Amino acid sequence: MLEMKSWRIAALVILGMTCLCHARAATTGRRQPNIIYIMLDDAGYGDFGAFGSPYVKTPHFDRLCAEGMTFTNHYSGSAVCAPTRCVLMTGLHTGHCRRRDNTAKALTQELSKKNGRPLVFLEDSDVTVAEALQDAGYFTAGVG
Incomplete structure (x- = not known):
C-alpha cells in the first residue's frame, strides 16, 4: 500500500500533467482527441467487465470503453x-x-x-x- 507521502506525490504529478495538457490545448487552438493507451501484464481479455467478465468489477474502465474507442485485436x-x-x-x-x-x-x-x-x-x-x-x-x- 502506498504511504500518504506517495499519494501526495502521485496527486501532484497527475495535477501537473493535467495543467500541462490544458495549457497545450489552449496554445494550439484546436481540440484533439485524447489518447489513452493501456498495456497490462498478466491481464486477460476476459478479465474486465467491458469484455464480459462477471467476476471483476471495473466500472471506470468499462466507462472508458463504452465512451471511447477500443481495439480488441492486438x-x-x-x-x-x-x-x-x-x-x-x-x-x-x-x-x-x-x-x-x-x-x-x-x-x-x-x-x-x-x-x-x-x-x-x-x-x-x-x-x-x-x-x-x-x-x-x-x-x-x-x-x-
Whole structure:
C-alpha cells in the first residue's frame, strides 16, 4: 500500500500533467482527441467487465470503453514486457528491436562485446510514438 507521502506525490504529478495538457490545448487552438493507451501484464481479455467478465468489477474502465474507442485485436511484440514496450513505442519488428528481455544483462560489457553494442537503448534515429504525438501537439507521459 502506498504511504500518504506517495499519494501526495502521485496527486501532484497527475495535477501537473493535467495543467500541462490544458495549457497545450489552449496554445494550439484546436481540440484533439485524447489518447489513452493501456498495456497490462498478466491481464486477460476476459478479465474486465467491458469484455464480459462477471467476476471483476471495473466500472471506470468499462466507462472508458463504452465512451471511447477500443481495439480488441492486438499483437504483442514479445512474451515479456520490456521488448513489447520497445516494439510498441518504436514500431520496430521484434527482430529489429534492441531490447530482448526484462533484465539488465544487456548493459554488461561481456554482452556488449559479443553483440557489438548494448541491446537496451534506443538509437538516436529511432522515432517513438510519443515523439510523433508530441510533434502533433500532444503532451505524452508513460506511467508504470
